[in-house]
Amino acid sequence: MRITNNMMIANMTRNLGNNLTRLNNYQNQLDTGKKIQVPSDDPVVAARALKLRTDVSKVEQYQKNLGDAGSWLDATDVTLGKIGDVLQKARELSEQAANGTNTPEETQKIGLELKQLRAQLIHLSNSTYAGRYIFSGYKTDQKLINDNESDPNFGKFMINVDSTREKIFYEIGVGDSININIAGGDLFNSGGNASNPGSGVATSDIDDINYPLDITAANNSITVTINNFGTPQTVTAAIPVSNPPAVEYNTPVQLAQAIKTAINAAIVPDPDPTLPANQGIEVTIGNNMIEIKTQIKSDTAAVTFDQTGSLLSSIGTKAPVTTTGDIGDTPDMIKMFDNIIADMDEGNFKQISDFLDVFDQQISNVLRCRADVGARQNRVDLSTDRMSIDLVNFTDLMSKNEDVDVAETIMNLKNEENVYQASLAGGARIIQQTLVDFLR
Known part of the structure; x- marks a missing residue:
């Protein structure tokens, strides 16, 4: 095959460009400290780097x-x-x-x-x-x-x-x-x-009750007025007597359950279908206080006791405290303080x-x-x-994956510089003769 001057010049230019590209890559690696500049440089390294x-x-x-x-x-x-x-x-x-x-x-x-x-x-x-x-x-x-x-x-x-x-x-x-x-x-x-049920609440102190509590027909009623959404309803309920039938009240919880059952059974649903359903009352015991509250949340919700001739007055409880409106329950820790402060005030x-x-x-x-x-x-x-x-481990792995070895990169860069200089010198010797030499 005949080698022409054009072929020699083309090869020289291509190789010179390749040498310069490698020199540029090492120069960029040294400048950035990273092995790759774009994912196409090394897709495997790029994928690991992202992870x-x-x-x-x-x-x-x-x-x-x-x-x-x-x-x-x-x-x-x-x-x-x-x-x-x-x-x-x-x-x-x-x-x-x-x-x-x-x-x-x-x-x-x-x-x-x-x-x-x-x-x-x-x-x-x-x-x-x-x-x-x-x-x-x-x-x-x-x-x-x-x-x-x-x-x-x-x-x-x-x-x-x-x-x-x-x-x-x-x-x-x-x-x-x-x-x-x-x-x-x-x-x-x-x-x-x-x-914070937001219901009206009435409480009464039942410290003076002795158990088992004997409830007779003469003092087994309790009257409560429940005000739900502005509509008051007075309910008088009969608590089952102790004997007969055979009912014993040995704990405040049993008494509270009996009161709840009796009052809810006596509540008459509101005939107006446009009004919310009457959800009745809840009765709970805490720190020797009986608490009766509506289950409906309303700014006008309230509960009041009628103590006259009622069960609570008959068994010697203290006057109830009635509250109205959107209120919350008292935490047990605070109730403890309230009760002991009241006892201190009374000695x-x-x-x-x-x-x-x-x-x-x-x-x-x-x-x-x-x-x-x-x-x-x-x-x-x-x-x-x-x-x-x-963090130390992952950062170290990331550095090993992405970062260049500076000493090795400098050495490679110097090698490519020498190659590039040699390629320039070699290219200068490809055609030493000029047109004047052929005219002689």
């Missing part, structure tokens, strides 16, 4: 989640510690007040201090982290308990919080999440839910002494919640350490 970058981004986000979760749990732990201190101080004061040597004035002064501790407890229930209420379940923008000291409903739940369902979870790893909050009802309502030393066990139960419940938070804090700390190690 490893995603892994690193996930780990970094998990670290942020862990930081936020840890801070939330720290804030919760500090608040639980303060609540425990308040309860312990209140117990010490109650123990002091239970001493029969105190004068009524001294007991009342102790009660004043307990009122301040109660207010402090309520304000602690609305503690926040980063502007979010930590005990309000999902409703982190709403207060758990009414902390307006001038409001008649001071100390009552303002929202409903389901202690089982309203758990806030943070994802702290692949398939790994952690609950970071304590529901308000779990802490303040003895492991129950926070409840009832025996009842004050009985409440020491209730204090121990509430303190134990706080310690249970705090132990749970502590265990979660330990888990967050362990996960934080693990994520730090994962």
Whole structure:
């Protein structure tokens, strides 16, 4: 095959371009520190790079989640510690007040201090982290308990919080999440839910009832006026007597169930079909208080007792307290304070002494919640350490996949520079003769 000058020049130009391209690639690698500039340079490296970058981004986000979760749990732990201190101080004061040597004035002064501790407890229930209420379940923008000291409903739940369902979870790893909050009802309502039914409520103290309670036909009626959506209905119900038929009331819960059944059976449905159905009443017992409330939520909902000749007046309960409107239940922890403060105001030393066990139960419940938070804090700390190690490992893998070996790249760059210089010198020698040489 005949080799022409044009073929030699074309080959020289092509090879010179190839040498310059390789020189440029090594120059770019040295400038950027990366093995590839576009996916087409090495699709395998590019695919691994995308996967490893995603892994690193996930780990970094998990670290942020862990930081936020840890801070939330720290804030919760500090608040639980303060609540425990308040309860312990209140117990010490109650123990002091239970001493029969105190004068009524001294007991009342102790009660004043307990009122301040109660207010402090309520304000602690609305503690926040980063502007979010930590005990309000999902409703982190709403207060758990009414902390307006001038409001008649001071100390009552303002929202409903389901202690089982309203758990806030943070994802702290692949398939790994952690609950970071304590529901308000779990802490303040003895492991129950926070409840704001918005119904009218009437309560009466049943401390003086002796069980088994013997109900006779002469005092077995109870009259309640229920005001649902502005329509009052007075109901007189008969509680089954003790003998006959054979009915025994051995506990407050049995009495409450009998009252509930009797009143609901006596309620007449509203004949107007346009009005909401009358949902009846609920009767509950808590801290020796009987509580009757409507199940309908209405600004005009109310319940009142007619004590004249009724069962409750006959068995010696104290005058009921009636409330109206959209209100919430009182947490057990706050009820405990209300009852013991009332006993201090009356100088009832025996009842004050009985409440020491209730204090121990509430303190134990706080310690249970705090132990749970502590265990979660330990888990967050362990996960934080693990994520730090994962970040180092993934970053190292990403670097090995993407980053160039600087020493090797410099060596390759110098080699390509020498090749390029040699190719330029070789090209200059391809045609040394000029047209003048052929004209001689």
